[in-house]
Amino acid sequence: MTDTLRSSLFEFLPIGAYRTTPGGVQLRANAALVRLNGYDNEAEMLAATQALDQGWYVDPGRRAAFKAQMESQGAVVDFVSEVYRHKTRQRIWVRETAYVVRDANGCIQFYEGTVEDISESMHAQQALAESEARWRMALEAAGDGVWDWNIRTGEEQCSDGLLRMFGYEPGELPADLSALDTRTHPDDRAQMAIDRDAHMSGRAPAYVNEHRVQCKDGSWKWVLSRGMVVARDHTGQPLRMIGTHTDISGRKRAESLIWQQANFDSLTGLPNRRLLRQQLDAAMAHAAPHARPVAVAFIDLDHFKEVNDTLGHDHGDLLLVQAAQRIREAAGGGNTVARMGGDEFTVVLTDITPDDCLADVLALRLKALLDVLSQGFELRGQTVFVSASIGVALYPTDATLVEDLFKHADQALYSAKGAGRNRFCFFTPALQVAAQQRARLDADLRVALPQHQLEVVYQPIVALASGRVHKAEALLRWHHPVLGPVSPAQFIPIAESSGQIIPLGDWVFEQAVEQVAAWRQRFDPAFQISVNKSPVQFHQKAAHTSNWATQLMQRGMPGNAIAIEITEGLLLDTSPLVTNHLAALRDSGLDVSLDDFGTGYSSLTYLQKLAIDFIKIDQSFVRNLQPGSTALSLCKAIIVMAHELGMQVVAEGVETDMQRDLLLAAGCDFGQGYLFARPMSVAAFDAWFVQNKS
Ligand code: C2E
Numbered sequence: 001m002t003d004t005l006r007s008s009l010f011e012f013l014p015i016g017a018y019r020t021t022p023g024g025v026q027l028r029a030n031a032a033l034v035r036l037n038g039y040d041n042e043a044e045m046l047a048a049t050q051a052l053d054q055g056w057y058v059d060p061g062r063r064a065a066f067k068a069q070m071e072s073q074g075a076v077v078d079f080v081s082e083v084y085r086h087k088t089r090q091r092i093w094v095r096e097t098a099y100v101v102r103d104a105n106g107c108i109q110f111y112e113g114t115v116e117d118i119s120e121s122m123h124a125q126q127a128l129a130e131s132e133a134r135w136r137m138a139l140e141a142a143g144d145g146v147w148d149w150n151i152r153t154g155e156e157q158c159s160d161g162l163l164r165m166f167g168y169e170p171g172e173l174p175a176d177l178s179a180l181d182t183r184t185h186p187d188d189r190a191q192m193a194i195d196r197d198a199h200m201s202g203r204a205p206a207y208v209n210e211h212r213v214q215c216k217d218g219s220w221k222w223v224l225s226r227g228m229v230v231a232r233d234h235t236g237q238p239l240r241m242i243g244t245h246t247d248i249s250g251r252k253r254a255e256s257l258i259w260q261q262a263n264f265d266s267l268t269g270l271p272n273r274r275l276l277r278q279q280l281d282a283a284m285a286h287a288a289p290h291a292r293p294v295a296v297a298f299i300d301l302d303h304f305k306e307v308n309d310t311l312g313h314d315h316g317d318l319l320l321v322q323a324a325q326r327i328r329e330a331a332g333g334g335n336t337v338a339r340m341g342g343d344e345f346t347v348v349l350t351d352i353t354p355d356d357c358l359a360d361v362l363a364l365r366l367k368a369l370l371d372v373l374s375q376g377f378e379l380r381g382q383t384v385f386v387s388a389s390i391g392v393a394l395y396p397t398d399a400t401l402v403e404d405l406f407k408h409a410d411q412a413l414y415s416a417k418g419a420g421r422n423r424f425c426f427f428t429p430a431l432q433v434a435a436q437q438r439a440r441l442d443a444d445l446r447v448a449l450p451q452h453q454l455e456v457v458y459q460p461i462v463a464l465a466s467g468r469v470h471k472a473e474a475l476l477r478w479h480h481p482v483l484g485p486v487s488p489a490q491f492i493p494i495a496e497s498s499g500q501i502i503p504l505g506d507w508v509f510e511q512a513v514e515q516v517a518a519w520r521q522r523f524d525p526a527f528q529i530s531v532n533k534s535p536v537q538f539h540q541k542a543a544h545t546s547n548w549a550t551q552l553m554q555r556g557m558p559g560n561a562i563a564i565e566i567t568e569g570l571l572l573d574t575s576p577l578v579t580n581h582l583a584a585l586r587d588s589g590l591d592v593s594l595d596d597f598g599t600g601y602s603s604l605t606y607l608q609k610l611a612i613d614f615i616k617i618d619q620s621f622v623r624n625l626q627p628g629s630t631a632l633s634l635c636k637a638i639i640v641m642a643h644e645l646g647m648q649v650v651a652e653g654v655e656t657d658m659q660r661d662l663l664l665a666a667g668c669d670f671g672q673g674y675l676f677a678r679p680m681s682v683a684a685f686d687a688w689f690v691q692n693k694s
């Protein structure tokens with residue numbers, strides 16, 4: 001290389017170049033260096049720098065460092081310092097490279113070097129560092145932890161806040177991705193990878209993922225991780241990603257509590273109706289491809305209400321918890337057991353195979369359920385017995401939708417209860433027809449009273465010895481606008497289960513009170529009308545019965561103007577509501593009549609305990625009355641017993657002279673039946689009474 005070339009290269013180099021004496025005296029400076037130092041030409045600069053030796057480095061220590069390196073290593077490379085522009089004393093950042101030039105003998109001749117103004121890139125770097133520090137501070141102040149991931153190297157910078165979130169002190173974890181990743185819950189890793197990919201590949205604008213991280217103490221913490229790729233290479237591959245961790249453990253706890261409350265029964269811990277629906281749906285979807293059946297069994301505890309009423313809700317709750325436990329055990333693992341509310345449970349049996357003897361197999365399983373529930377329950381030292389009624393519907397035979405299966409199981413349950421409880425009943429299409437009819441009657445019955453479709457008719461009760469009439473029974477009639485007359489045997493049970501019996505019963509009572517007042521005035525001052533009362537009406541608040549007595553008093557009538565007809569089942573009900581009601585009625589002087597005697601289970605003890613005035617022998621005995629028949633013996637026995645206990649006897653359903661004669665001979669006090677008269681409207685009764693008297 002020639003000297004001229006070298007000198008022009010020196011002159012036109014875009015960065016500063018110089019030659020100094022080892023003592024620091026400037027010998028040459030190229031144009032770029034002259035400009036860098038704020039001078040117009042080399043001569044000016046050389047003169048100025050020789051005149052006064054102002055410090056060049058802002059930090060004087062840099063000069064010593066420079067010298068030391070030159071002397072020890074003979075060169076300085078990429079030596080970055082803040083310096084003063086010679087002329088203006090303005091601070092700039094420079095990068096220096098220099099070397100020692102020696103002569104042939106190895107003696108130092110001078111220093112040569114380059115100076116590059118790097119102020120711009122230094123300021124940019126500083127600004128970047130400041131802004132990074134600022135956002136980190138902002139994020140950490142918001143309670144978030146910050147991470148900065150170098151994707152190429154796997155190195156991950158975690159903010160102190162992030163480490164503390166998991167119980168670590170700064171520096172305690174190695175700065176690489178695996179340090180945190182290995183602490184991620186195994187169940188959450190797959191989704192995390194999916195979410196990361198979605199963002200890195202550009203499908204998602206940001207990386208968002210919720211996962212669990214194991215803390216230093218071993219506990220798990222839920223975090224919401226959000227991040228973004230902030231640098232990609234020229235092919236678009238992500239290089240760097242930064243983001244935050246937000247502790248969402250509190251929210252997750254609340255969510256899981258809400259989920260728990262929304263899906264489980266708090267008393268028994270069993271799934272509730274809502275979760276059952278989902279699980280049944282899933283069970284059906286699972287069974288369908290294998291053509292496997294799923295059985296839905298609705299279980300209702302019989303007589304649970306009595307336990308609740310007599311022993312209190314605490315005992316009732318205990319019983320439910322134990323019952324839940326027994327049902328779960330009897331159902332067997334893998335089968336869903338849910339509590340629908342109250343004393344109703346549901347079992348979904350999925351472990352059954354399609355088989356010719358499916359019904360028999362199921363019957364065994366259901367029998368087992370009935371058995372465990374009919375065994376005594378120990379409730380704080382007291383043994384309590386209940387039983388259960390079960391209704392069963394099958395998927396896919398009976399229905400393929402959850403709602404329909406529920407409906408059918410409910411219909412089957414209804415029929416199990418109707419058949420006498422402590423039994424199970426399978427759904428049949430006939431049950432569905434009956435259920436539909438019931439539903440229709442129930443709906444129609446709601447408007448029957450306001451639309452004047454109801455009527456109370458009266459059937460005379462005849463004193464057998466004299467043939468005279470001092471009593472009548474009030475019987476309800478429904479004239480349905482489309483179906484015509486509907487039997488009370490049909491609509492009373494519906495009204496009982498829907499609760500409509502309360503207003504209907506009150507209305508019948510009002511009618512009877514009006515009527516007995518009228519007949520006492522016109523025919524007989526001792527006339528008595530008996531009114532049928534459903535057990536349901538006795539489960540009302542006590543105020544209700546006293547209301548009946550008040551009505552009589554307001555009409556200025558003694559209590560015995562009305563007799564209340566109850567059934568034997570009511571006497572078995574030991575609930576305080578029922579016994580209080582009966583006592584209140586008796587206190588007000590109303591007579592009590594035991595209807596349909598002989599069809600239930602009443603024991604002699606009850607008859608004695610609750611002072612009953614009349615016993616009504618059920619039609620089924622009267623119908624079979626023949627001289628020398630068992631029915632006659634039974635009737636005679638009932639009559640003797642009743643008289644012994646101070647009660648009078650009414651025979652129901654007397655249709656023939658023979659029946660009347662046999663009853664009269666047996667000492668029966670009263671007879672009621674078609675032989676004397678059918679139930680009649682008020683007008684017909686009036687006419688009949690006048691005619692009968694004459
Ligand atoms: P029940 O209280 O045992 O009433 C007697 C039933 O026997 C009445 O049926 C009556 O019409 C019928 N009967 C009377 N004499 C004869 C006869 O010689 N032969 C035959 N085969 N039957 C006779 P009804 O009116 O159909 O009532 C049926 C049941 O409905 C009643 O039985 C009663 O339990 C209930 N019921 C009727 N009205 C009311 C009411 O206002 N409230 C309540 N809770 N139940 C009522």
Ligand code: MG
Nearest residue numbers: 473532565595
């Ligand atoms: Mg009756």
Ligand code: MG
Nearest residue numbers: 595596616652
């Ligand atoms: Mg009866």
